[in-house]
Amino acid sequence: MLTALFSTIYVVYGYASSVTVGAVTHGVDTFFIRSALFVLLVTTIQKFGYSTLMGAISGAVFTFVIPTPFSFYLFPAVFLYGLTYDLYMRLLGFSTCVSVTRHVVIGTILSSAAMSMAALSILTLVGFLPVEALAFIWFFGVLRDIVIGLVGSLLGLKIVKYTTHSKA
Numbered sequence: 485m486l487t488a489l490f491s492t493i494y495v496v497y498g499y500a501s502s503v504t505v506g507a508v509t510h511g512v513d514t515f516f517i518r519s520a521l522f523v524l525l526v527t528t529i530q531k532f533g534y535s536t537l538m539g540a541i542s543g544a545v546f547t548f549v550i551p552t553p554f555s556f557y558l559f560p561a562v563f564l565y566g567l568t569y570d571l572y573m574r575l576l577g578f579s580t581c582v583s584v585t586r587h588v589v590i591g592t593i594l595s596s597a598a599m600s601m602a603a604l605s606i607l608t609l610v611g612f613l614p615v616e617a618l619a620f621i622w623f624f625g626v627l628r629d630i631v632i633g634l635v636g637s638l639l640g641l642k643i644v645k646y647t648t649h650s651k652a
Contacts, residue, residue: 487534490525491541494518495549498542502550515629516636518542518562519592522569523640527648530578532570539566557606565599583644588637596633600626 498514505513526535543562547555572591573582581587604622607613613621 486528487525487538488541490521491538491545494521494538494542495545498546499549512628512632515596515632516639518565519596519633519636520640520643522566522595523588523592523637524643526569526573526578527582527640527644530582532574532578535566535570535573536563537566539563554607554610554612557603560606561599561603564602565595568598569595583641585638585641588641589634592633592637593630596630597626600629 494514494517497517498511501509501513502511522535522538525538539562540559543559546558546562550558569591572594573587576587604613604625608618608622
């Protein structure tokens with residue numbers, strides 16, 4: 485139920501953002517919200533699979549709801565974000581690392597990079613991105629997604645700290 489709630493919040497925000505400021509932000513604001521929500525979900529549930537499930541649910545809904553000419557890249561990108569985050573936290577042990585800042589930062593870096601590279605790979609393969617600018621787009625695109633994801637995850641940790649009194 486919590487996974488469905490967080491997925492709904494993410495999708496509703498993403499949709500509202502895309503129809504109101506999407507032409508300006510190109511979804512960058514949703515990267516921030518996504519990372520905060522994934523941190524909140526994983527620190528609350530502390531079990532493998534829920535981050536992946538949130539990525540699958542929100543990615544599938546985004547694919548069919550968000551108005552964009554190439555929305556088919558959204559599912560694999562968001563799904564991969566959730567899966568990467570889940571795998572990293574499972575590797576370390578959910579109960580001991582989900583609210584530790586260092587682990588959340590590393591998990592977010594890995595997940596944001598995986599998501600960004602998946603999206604950019606698909607957009608590159610379908611010819612959406614200009615060939616002469618690929619190196620620039622890839623470098624700054626991945627860097628941008630990591631930085632914004634980190635800021636969002638740190639907000640998520642702050643919310644966890646203030647709502648659960650943990651030592652995040």
